[in-house]
Amino acid sequence: MQSAVDTIEKLQIKLTDFAKKHQSDIQDDPAFRQQFLQMCAPLGIDPLVSQKGFWAKTLGVGIGDFYYELSVKVAEVCFATRTKNGGIMAVSEVCDTLNKNKNKNYNNSNSRSKKEQQLYSQNDITIAVKKLSTLGGGFRTIKVGKSDMIVSVPTELDNDHMEIMTLAAAHENGGGGQPSGCITVDDIKQQLRWSNDTGRIDRAISLLLNEGMVWKDDYHGISFYWFPSVWKEKMDIM
CATH class of the missing domain: 1.10.10.10 (Winged helix-like DNA-binding domain superfamily/Winged helix DNA-binding domain)
Incomplete structure (x- = not known):
């Protein structure tokens, strides 16, 4: 039993070193970010709720804060389009909207236009909606055919x-x-x-x-x- 605990602790240390080394990739690359979250899960680490200690400091604003901020953006897009779609919107559409807005803001603030990149993934949007769902208000995802949809009304x-x-x-x-x-x-x-x-x-x-x-x-x-x-x-x- 103690051997297993020691092994997990060593893996957690390695994961910490990995996170420090690849901090920018975790923050900026949605595919890398998803792989990192998958690495955390078997070790019982949830950086989405760890707002103290290493996970809050090493990852800048914290990966948990990253998703809290993203959830606000998702809510803003859903609220802005509610009169057009009745409060149901495809995850892919929300993802595309936020990526376009992010790239537009970046290009407007830089003299040299940067090639558009995928800053958020659909998985990121789904995680953000789960955070919103805990606040009430009806936010949730549903499956309609082959598409994942966000419902933003109760x-x-x-x-x-x-x-x-x-x-x-x-x-x-x-x-x-x-x-x-x-x-x-x-x-x-x-x-x-x-x-x-x-x-x-x-x-x-x-x-x-x-x-x-x-x-x-x-x-x-x-x-x-x-x-x-x-x-x-x-x-x-x-």
């Missing part, structure tokens, strides 16, 4: 809402007869097999409409329901 989304959004996300490149992120009531009836439950569809769509998570477009007597968060996600992929 609205409860049940299985019916998730199935409808997943169906909209599945209409990639016009699949299912509709553009990406767009569905009709007939799509829901046929593909989710809810043909005999119009009330169920109305209840689910009504909440999504009221929250602004879906837009309604009537064309030639047919109501098309657009999901801005899903539609934007598909545009970014394409």
